Amino acid sequence: MEDIGLLARSALNALSANMAILDDEGFILCTNQSWNVFAQSNGSIETSFEGANYLEVCDCAQGDWSEEASIAATGIREVISGIREGFELEYPCHSPDQERWFSMRVTRYRDYERVLVVVSHENIIEWKRVEAALGSQNARLRAVLDNMLAGVTFFEGEVFRPVLANRMGEELLGRSLPPAMASNERESYFQAYRAGTDEPYPIHRLPFVRAMSGESCSADDMEIRLADGSRVRLEVFGAPVRDTSGWITGAVAIFHDITMRKRMEEVLQESEDRFRRAMEATNDGIWDWNVTNGNVYYSPGYFRMLGYESGEFPAKADTWLELIHPDDRERAWAANDACIRNESPAVNVEFRMRSRDGSWRWILGRGVATRRDKDGQALQMIGTHMDISNSRSTYEVA
Incomplete structure (x- = not known):
């Protein structure tokens, strides 16, 4: 600890994460106050951990968390040897009466001629709870979307990064959404045409493209061509998605297969035309x-x-x-x-x-x-x- 300045020690003690500085063999040179308090609250009788070999502690770990300890030791050694610049690991560390999750981060740096690593453990249980709640909410949302009879797609940002497509959306489009879509790729992906023609549908008129400009719109004069050569007539609604400040962050498109409806309308129109001509005659x-x-x-x-x-x-x-x-x-x-x-x-x-x-x-x-x-x-x-x-x-x- 002689070479660790008072200022550095004060800075470490001010951090909420449990932190330790290791040398290139894994020996602990310094721990902060949070590290010591956490260890003692979990049954440790030690008041100082300087000089202990953290890698050996991880290697000798047994019980429920031995696998995570082994992964952590491997990651620290790879950082020390320069194989990687940093290492991160999320792992559970539950107590008998409390659920706990931690995020471990290992960072390598040089102190004159020595290689040192900083190891930090941050309690992320609140984030994990939020993550679980969001996961549950997203699962419910996904279940609702996948049971809709309309296709739903959501695009994010100016690069039109596809974020979501429900089951019906992929069925109607006949393909899964790509991870990203440049402007020159949209035409070939959607294979959209003006209804009843071989004329490509203008990209700038696609409802989700118009929605990115702030326009809520719809179109029912579009057909898409599937891999088997068949065509599907679509009615598409597009709307912008805005953040809390009102900035447009994406676009949502909702579309229905109206092929049968249009055929019925054509049949009805033909019937009405015949009836009208008969009445006139x-x-x-x-x-x-x-x-x-x-x-x-x-x-x-x-x-x-x-x-x-x-x-x-x-x-x-x-x-x-x-x-x-x-x-x-x-x-x-x-x-x-x-x-x-x-x-x-x-x-x-x-x-x-x-x-x-x-x-x-x-x-x-x-x-x-x-x-x-x-x-x-x-x-x-x-x-x-x-x-x-x-x-x-x-x-x-x-």
Whole structure:
């Protein structure tokens, strides 16, 4: 200890870590106060540890921590010999009534011609508890994410370092996320294209790239190409992730496979287009009546047979009643009402309706209930109107 100055001793004693300085053979030259207090609190009767060979103590260790002691001795020897500059080891050192974890650090330095090492043991039990709590929290978060039906990915920093991808995310992308991703690697990795084309999706328009600029956004015009050549249509939402100061630290992307939805939308659109063309081609009128709220869909032919244009009248049931001849109105309504109240299976009634030129056209109205409530009352009805004026005239003349 003669060559260890008073200032150095005071500095060592001020540290909370248990510290010792060893020579190149492992003999203890100096320990700080924390080292001594810890040793005595664990049953040591020694008041000074100077001159003891720490390596021999580690080599002779027995019991639960003998493996860690052997690893520590090997690490110290490698630092002394210059194989490595430093050595670190986390190890348990529990007492009968207390859980304890320590972090051991060994640092090499030269004192004139001698090689010395500083050995420190820091109690890290609080950090271990925080680490365990975070691990448990992360495990729960991971379980939630992996059971989501949407893909989730999180990228960190300007280099877009992938931090997380849930199970569905990797399934939808068809690949695992790389450890890092340079800007020139994003296109080849994601294999993203504009939907229905071979045109690569612009990298700067990818939602997670836009999110890194602070934009919360979405896109549903993207397809990704999988290894087997198939394509998956995605709807992607991107949002920035900010720290407590508001700085953007990353981006999260949430995406859904909408391939089937888009196919269904296309089929539905084709069906609607066929229905619209059929309605435009027929001279008969078709009506679809929501009895509950009174709204009615009238096909273009419904008004065209009377000389009107679509959109001239409100899409309400009252429109039909107002155009009916006053002498026929009660009878026509009674036929519909009987079907509504489930007293008749269908509507089949003739009545006159006013045309644009003021004349009255004879109409054959037919309809059925397509949906009823639990009491049998009609909730939805659909039917047709056919202009039978010519046949009525022929019949009346005959």
